[in-house]
Amino acid sequence: MAKEATATQETDMQVPKIMLSTVGAALVGASFFALTDVGGTSTEVIDFGTRVTATTPAYDARLARASDARIKEFIIPVTHDTIEIANGVKYEGWTFGGTVPGPVIRVREGDLVRIKVVNKSPMPHSIDFHSARIPANIAYRTFNPGDSISFEFVARDPGAYMVHCGTPPVTMHIMQGMYFAIIVDPRNGWGTKADKEFVLVQSEFYTMKDSTTGAVIPDWNGAMSKQATQVVFNGRAFQYKDNPINVDVGDRVRIFVVNAGPTFRSDFHVVGAVFDRVYADGNPANVMERVQTQSIPAGGGAVFETVFDADASGEGLYPFVTHSFADAEKGAVGIIKVGTPTAFAHMDH
Numbered sequence: 001m002a003k004e005a006t007a008t009q010e011t012d013m014q015v016p017k018i019m020l021s022t023v024g025a026a027l028v029g030a031s032f033f034a035l036t037d038v039g040g041t042s043t044e045v046i047d048f049g050t051r052v053t054a055t056t057p058a059y060d061a062r063l064a065r066a067s068d069a070r071i072k073e074f075i076i077p078v079t080h081d082t083i084e085i086a087n088g089v090k091y092e093g094w095t096f097g098g099t100v101p102g103p104v105i106r107v108r109e110g111d112l113v114r115i116k117v118v119n120k121s122p123m124p125h126s127i128d129f130h131s132a133r134i135p136a137n138i139a140y141r142t143f144n145p146g147d148s149i150s151f152e153f154v155a156r157d158p159g160a161y162m163v164h165c166g167t168p169p170v171t172m173h174i175m176q177g178m179y180f181a182i183i184v185d186p187r188n189g190w191g192t193k194a195d196k197e198f199v200l201v202q203s204e205f206y207t208m209k210d211s212t213t214g215a216v217i218p219d220w221n222g223a224m225s226k227q228a229t230q231v232v233f234n235g236r237a238f239q240y241k242d243n244p245i246n247v248d249v250g251d252r253v254r255i256f257v258v259n260a261g262p263t264f265r266s267d268f269h270v271v272g273a274v275f276d277r278v279y280a281d282g283n284p285a286n287v288m289e290r291v292q293t294q295s296i297p298a299g300g301g302a303v304f305e306t307v308f309d310a311d312a313s314g315e316g317l318y319p320f321v322t323h324s325f326a327d328a329e330k331g332a333v334g335i336i337k338v339g340t341p342t343a344f345a346h347m348d349h
């Protein structure tokens, strides 16, 4: 304990260590390690310019465990990219790491997290980590195209957190796709052994068709009047209805849900299951047991656990939804496929 306290104090003195720099300088020497290759090393560097999250056939919702490295460094490019927000609907989004949502960051409580964001887009942006205790005016300041920002924080608080661009108008930067999840594992773990872990980020898109080009473009008035055109998990309407999330019979499944908004609440529910545990904000201290539906505010997160027992929620199809059903109708519904069901292998939800 004493050793740990000393380390924390040293880290306190370093925080906030924030700097603005031009692209390139601090990238020299940065390298990429797969999560499985870092056991025993003290610093892990992940470059999300190199490690891009798969989005076909669906955004890869599976989660790998956090590495043992106590210092974790993440390089995150900001880009403007074409994304697909519903089947066949292309959209010019603004991204962290080229995808919407951006890449998942997973660390452990007590880790030192180093962030470097490189603005490769034609527009000023910023980054805001809900998991950090840090002066917002400095770390989360807007920086220009061609510039980067670096800061570090100790992940003191376990949970499932939102990360987003906070450049005004924030609604626009979020509805364009600038968000992702950071998971901070509790120091002593989650208390149960999950067989499978997944991340789901709920969000809304507000779009309209350009009357001359026919392109799908942002609808600011729609956003201000809360008239979403799509409400989605992991960036694309209905993607896990078409490509279910697969688990095995008997699996304990842990789902990290972050609600990026920008505006709507998520009322997360799995049809045909009851959550053994829900941790509000993803903090094990905030445990609730035997929960049917749990609301996640815009800008919040929660952790859900359930078991697909053979004699209960066994082999079959289990839709997950926001139970605010007007939103589910717009795309916020997917399927968890347990085992290899053959009878009635389709869902109406």
Ligand SMILES: [Cu+2]
Pocket (backbone or CB within 6 Å): 094, 124, 125, 126, 165, 166, 167, 173, 178
């Ligand atoms: Cu932005």
